[in-house]
Amino acid sequence: MSIFKKISILFIISLTLMSIIGFWIDNINSKRVDSLVKEKYIKISNELFENIENKSLLDKLIKIYDLEYKKSIKKEKDYEVLYDNRLTFGNIIILKKSFDDEFIIKIKYLDDEYILESPDEKNIIDKLILNILVFTDIFVLILIFLYLIKLLSPLKVITKQLTNFANGDLSSRLDISSKDEIGVLAITFNKMANSLENSIKTREELLRDIGHELRTPIAKGKFAIEKIDDFSQKELLKKIFFDLEILTNELIELEKLDLTKLNLTNFTAETLIVESLGKLYLEDESKIDINIVDNFKILGDLHYLSVALKNLIDNALKYAISFPIIIEVNKKEILISNKGKKLSKEIEYYLKPFTQELSQRDGFGLGLSIVKKIIDKHNFKLDYSYENEFNTFKIYLLIP
Numbered sequence: 266m267s268i269f270k271k272i273s274i275l276f277i278i279s280l281t282l283m284s285i286i287g288f289w290i291d292n293i294n295s296k297r298v299d300s301l302v303k304e305k306y307i308k309i310s311n312e313l314f315e316n317i318e319n320k321s322l323l324d325k326l327i328k329i330y331d332l333e334y335k336k337s338i339k340k341e342k343d344y345e346v347l348y349d350n351r352l353t354f355g356n357i358i359i360l361k362k363s364f365d366d367e368f369i370i371k372i373k374y375l376d377d378e379y380i381l382e383s384p385d386e387k388n389i390i391d392k393l394i395l396n397i398l399v400f401t402d403i404f405v406l407i408l409i410f411l412y413l414i415k416l417l418s419p420l421k422v423i424t425k426q427l428t429n430f431a432n433g434d435l436s437s438r439l440d441i442s443s444k445d446e447i448g449v450l451a452i453t454f455n456k457m458a459n460s461l462e463n464s465i466k467t468r469e470e471l472l473r474d475i476g477h478e479l480r481t482p483i484a485k486g487k488f489a490i491e492k493i494d495d496f497s498q499k500e501l502l503k504k505i506f507f508d509l510e511i512l513t514n515e516l517i518e519l520e521k522l523d524l525t526k527l528n529l530t531n532f533t534a535e536t537l538i539v540e541s542l543g544k545l546y547l548e549d550e551s552k553i554d555i556n557i558v559d560n561f562k563i564l565g566d567l568h569y570l571s572v573a574l575k576n577l578i579d580n581a582l583k584y585a586i587s588f589p590i591i592i593e594v595n596k597k598e599i600l601i602s603n604k605g606k607k608l609s610k611e612i613e614y615y616l617k618p619f620t621q622e623l624s625q626r627d628g629f630g631l632g633l634s635i636v637k638k639i640i641d642k643h644n645f646k647l648d649y650s651y652e653n654e655f656n657t658f659k660i661y662l663l664i665p
């Protein structure tokens with residue numbers, strides 16, 4: 266899960282909790298205020314009722330408690346009854362307008378009825394301040410979330426450029442000018458990328474020079490061999506130069522895998538097998554049995570994958586004790602099987618350069634290490650198993 270998703274989830278949780286807490290506090294505060302106001306106006310209304318026959322004292326009390334006469338109540342259904350006390354000579358009713366702090370005192374005494382209004386300004390201000398504080402907290406939380414998203418937005422650019430660089434785009438750089446740690450990270454990455462790009466280019470040039478310098482004396486040596494009359498010496502030298510040429514090509518191929526960017530295309534498994542067999546120069550086709558169950562499509566570098574498959578087929582042919590070897594294509598996988606002895610060590614041993622069975626010194630032990638590098642570069646998987654006297658190498662591939 267990305268950092269942005271984690272922050273978004275934390276923000277939603279925090280916002281939800283704050284909203285619930287704000288609603289809960291507002292609800293509790295409203296109940297507390299209603300309770301206090303109810304007690305206050307019950308006391309006032311009882312005092313007014315007790316002195317209702319004394320007109321001058323009644324007017325004085327109304328003025329003291331800042332009450333106002335009201336002729337009637339419009340839309341009485343909009344009011345909530347907080348208190349209703351039926352007395353012998355009348356009744357007292359206290360009403361509160363919904364979603365407001367306007368309170369109405371109705372006092373009925375014999376045939377007289379008094380309707381008094383008193384907005385509780387203090388309670389309105391207290392509740393308003395509390396609500397403002399809650400909404401301010403929520404607003405600040407949203408601002409913090411937006412600021413964090415903006416602050417971390419360069420991470421997407423950094424991730425993209427790092428991925429491009431890892432995939433072989435050596436020109437990838439970060440254009441971030443902030444003065445914080447992310448800016449320092451961008452500057453450090455750019456310095457590292459410049460250094461690596463220069464090193465890799467130098468290595469590529471050195472590899473080309475070495476390949477050229479090695480191939481030139483080998484070619485001259487092979488040409489000089491033809492002038493030797495001794496047949497046995499001639500064949501020995503041919504074998505030596507042939508081995509040197511193979512070793513040079515395999516070493517250069519192994520090194521190029523670290524430097525080369527894959528040319529990804531879509532092709533079928535059958536195309537890959539045909540391309541691989543074409544690199545073998547096979548004289549006896551009866552030595553190979555091909556079984557294509559599912560001719561699926563592959564997203565990869567056809568050249569390098571055909572080299573990997575060619576090396577596996579070549580090894581299967583080289584070390585088989587009977588023929589044919591079997592190439593089987595199922596969905597997402599290609600299997601190469603041959604009848605032979607089980608490997609004496611774990612497969613990881615043979616995937617390293619210059620390692621092979623001691624009893625089979627035909628080659629230089631670079632074939633499987635090349636296969637391993639190609640498979641890893643494609644993010645595919647190579648597996649080995651031995652069952653019923655058959656060695657089986659299996660490649661798990663990605664389907665586009």
